Amino acid sequence: MANRTTSAERLDREAAAARLEAVAASLRADECTVRVDNKDITLRPTDAIEFQLDVVEKQAMFRGDRETVQIELDWRPE
Structure with a gap:
């Protein structure tokens, strides 16, 4: 079972x-x-962490340009 807590501001x-x-x-x-919002989440990162950086540059004629950066860190707690 996955627990997901998200926040956007x-x-x-x-x-x-x-x-x-x-x-x-x-x-x-x-x-x-x-x-995350009003919640503190305690995690146990390992010494080796998968790190992913994703950059998207969108050019739209009517809506204008948009740039997005997503950072993802992933590990298996011991």
């Missing part, structure tokens, strides 16, 4: 960078705590 660039830095700092510890 609009942040300014500085706040988005701060959120990523908080995740990175937590990832360096033995336990990684990630804040």
